[in-house]
Amino acid sequence: MIQPVVLCGGSGTRLWPLSRKSFPKQFVPIIDGKSLLALTLERVAQFCEPAAGGVMCVGADDHRFLIREAMSDAGVTGSIILEPCARNTAPAMAFAALSAPTPEQLMLFCPADHHIPDAAAFAAMVKSASSCAEQGTIVTFGVAPTFPSTAYGYIERGDAHADGCYGVKRFIEKPNSQFAQELLLQGQVYWNAGIFLCTAATLLAALGEHAPDILAQCRQAMAAPQSDGNFLRPAAAAVEACRSESIDYAVMERHRSVAVFPFHGSWSDVGSWGAMADMCPPDGHGNRIAGQGVAINARNTFIHAHYRRVVALGTDDLVIVDTPDALLVTVHSAAEQVKNVVAELEARGNPEAAFHRKVVRPWGSYDSIEEGQRFKVKRIIVNPSASLSLQKHYHRAEHWIIVKGTAEVTCGKEVFLLTENQSTYIPLGEVHRLHNPGKTPLEMIEVQSGSYLGEDDIVRLDDNYGRVVVPITDAKSSR
Structure with a gap:
């Protein structure tokens, strides 16, 4: 029995202007009129059992109604833990583990903003890794790389386990282009998908060993949470006093009992406009169009235009994203720097940095x-x-x-x-x-x-x- 936990935080600034802090990418209808959160909930719903409490979501209090609406649209039930402020994945996962029905509960932690079109392959992967996780190991899932990406962290695998998992030799930060190519040629590496499977007790013990201050604040926050229907609010003062840290830095890179399970299906974290462009089929000149875009005498141009006709004439290697109140034009090589644009707009006091029309x-x-x-x-x-x-x-x-x-x-x-x-x-x-x-x-x-x-x-x-x-x-x- 697996308890799915969907981590709904994140501001999605790399997909500005489509994604804004008030309405991040996980809530935006991106694929066939559905949001990435709704698709994630549909994907993990196959693990839901009433005894485990359905799906558990952890997200920002400001987004509570968006999360509840996505759960309703996906036809799933469960609880929603509301964070008064963002504290990254380590505290978010601790809140969920502290809310588990039993310490032995197997928990699947998934980001809300990833695209995995083959739900059956995803389910088979998770079930195959369950036995390893039940024995006290934190299992992370690695995606077989298809090109030398500089946008993802990597996991280098170690010795094989009998259950299809591998030991983890090391975690590798996002590499530069040359190092990424070397890693791909070396083999034995996977993209770090940020998906984890372990029991509640295993995670809490690992946090207690490597990040005891985070665990202590989370325990204090969850000692007497406020309950409002399916909303659960940890104590705000304790959450605000908690250190912000990702689970990778807090635990995964230092813990001994960690394994990686390979996933060979299609996966994307939809983390940049380059990744969004890759989801559209190219024409004969490498142009990719989403919506009402028109490319004339253009090459390698991506147009995202769902509100009006946008024409690219004679362009090369551009990303064009049109929304009702903001327009982004950039070369592909600079698409990863869009989050810097958001920071600049915030510094200027422009409301478009955070809010949609x-x-x-x-x-x-x-x-x-x-x-x-x-x-x-x-x-x-x-x-x-x-x-x-x-x-x-x-x-x-x-x-x-x-x-x-x-x-x-x-x-x-x-x-x-x-x-x-x-x-x-x-x-x-x-x-x-x-x-x-x-x-x-x-x-x-x-x-x-x-x-x-x-x-x-x-x-x-x-x-x-x-x-x-x-x-x-x-x-x-x-x-």
């Missing part, structure tokens, strides 16, 4: 499609049976026009229904709420007007999603 909320989403002095226009989607907060604004009035579906509107003491092509007006300072009573998404255009149109001009009086009701002076950017 379209913002996901637990009730649906909104897209700020136009903005000017004293007005803003939004396209709002409300999921079936969902409701926005009961709220009011001190600085703006709103006009609502229903485009699709049915809206139940609370405005002051009135409650009434609106259908397609009908509209209403919410005066400044009036208490109001929007609810979708139907079974299909509600689509609405909102026109705001007033002296201040920031998202913090919200006094939330009631909320269905457990978000804190606060006065305007403390209000966060939530709705």
Whole structure:
């Protein structure tokens, strides 16, 4: 019996502008309309058994509703451990191990943002490595390399075990191009996939030996966690005091009982625009197109354009990524440096570093499609049976026009229904709420007007999603 644990942290800055800190790559619909997290959950669902508690996810508190929605879309149940701040994979895995039903529970730790199209081959690999993990070994999975990549760390294997695993001779940091070629020619090496299989007791003992300070803080954080439905919140103060460290540095590179199991199937961490490009078939000139791109007299050009027509004329060796509010153009060789762009945008105070124009909320989403002095226009989607907060604004009035579906509107003491092509007006300072009573998404255009149109001009009086009701002076950017 295996307990899948999906590690949902990570900011995905190397896939900017598609991935932003508020909506990282693991949540973005990338492959056939599905997110990498949803695909990961579907892949590990085959291991789920009620006695083991289903899937366990560990992620940021800010992303709790995105994680829950992905679990619902994948048809899996389980628990979600919410970190108040990012502390890397060692603490995240410790939280999961401390939540295991028994110390002997076999746990499969998987990143949320990897693409492994052959789920059957993945399952066979994990099951084959189970006996080794049950004997107290931490098993990591190595991908047979297909080219000398400088984007991945490597694992050099040692002696063979009877169960198909190998001992680990050494872990190798991401190499330069020449060293990567040497490693590939040498053989006996694998890409480090960052997937681990071990019992809860094995992991906790290894952390106790090599990172006792991390384990102590995690134990303190999980001593009396707050529980809210399937959300589990470790004590914030203890998590904030915990050292941030990856499991590779904290344990794997120093632990004695570590084994690697080879995986020969297709795998990608989708960690760069080069990796994204590789997922698209090339044309006769090496161009790869995702969406509405057009390449004319171009060579080795990748275009990612799902929102409008993007034409590359006479280009060579370019990556072009178009989103509604930001455009990236770079040569392939610089694609790994995109995270530096994000850091520069943050330093300049540009909101596009962290936020999309379209913002996901637990009730649906909104897209700020136009903005000017004293007005803003939004396209709002409300999921079936969902409701926005009961709220009011001190600085703006709103006009609502229903485009699709049915809206139940609370405005002051009135409650009434609106259908397609009908509209209403919410005066400044009036208490109001929007609810979708139907079974299909509600689509609405909102026109705001007033002296201040920031998202913090919200006094939330009631909320269905457990978000804190606060006065305007403390209000966060939530709705």
